[in-house]
Amino acid sequence: MLTAEAPLSTPVRAEILALAAQEPHPRGASVAALRLVQARLGWISTVHLREVADLLGMSVDDLDGIATYFNLLFRRPVGRHVVMLCDSVSCWIMGREPLCAHMCRTLGIRPGETTADNAITLLPTVCIGHCDHAPAMLVDGTLHGDVDTATLDRLIDTLRDTP
Ligand code: FES
Structure with a gap:
């Protein structure tokens, strides 16, 4: 390996x-x-x-x-899953900050960090071109839009259970 x-x-x-x-x-x-x-x-x-x-x-x-x-190339270790939450203007206006705070509280990490079980890394990213569905994020390279706290909670549960 x-x-x-x-x-x-x-x-x-x-x-x-x-x-x-x-x-x-x-x-x-x-x-x-x-x-x-x-x-x-x-x-x-x-x-x-x-x-x-x-x-x-x-x-x-x-x-x-x-x-x-390039945002999608990682020069430091990341967890099994990488959540990239957009922090550009449309997502910011549409509530990106409270979402980020919710995710940080739930995971017990700050942006840029990885959970202790190595399951999830949370990273900020510039606009990912999904502004019409802000707030938006990439999860392991897959685009998600219109994100809310319920979406995040479901996502976190799924990612933690996924190798
Ligand atoms: S500002 Fe977030 S996707 Fe464009």
Whole structure:
């Protein structure tokens, strides 16, 4: 099993090189390569970032700039499920703050943190393009709109029961 400190496996390294070979410049595969690594471990450790940078012929700083630019790439460990609650203007107007406070109280964490059982990480995110159904959020990449506290409570119960 891949850990944050263990080197990438030979097949993963080969997949990254194959992605790079499809691009005019290997750096064109940077996001796909980082997503591939994240799919294995759930996040991108510094050890793996260095390996990917080496495989793509990029500096670690350049690749880290890409990894930290995209909201859906995680440079720190996250829980089994990631809830990204939009904190842009439409969602804020439609009650995002009380929802966030409710979620924090229920989970016993603050935004940016993960529950003690490692089930749920709560992250803020910029507008996810679902403003007409604000407040909105992404749960493990799936869009949810018109969110209220009852929705959140059901969601939290489901996520805690889902491996
Ligand atoms: S402001 Fe929240 S989805 Fe656009």
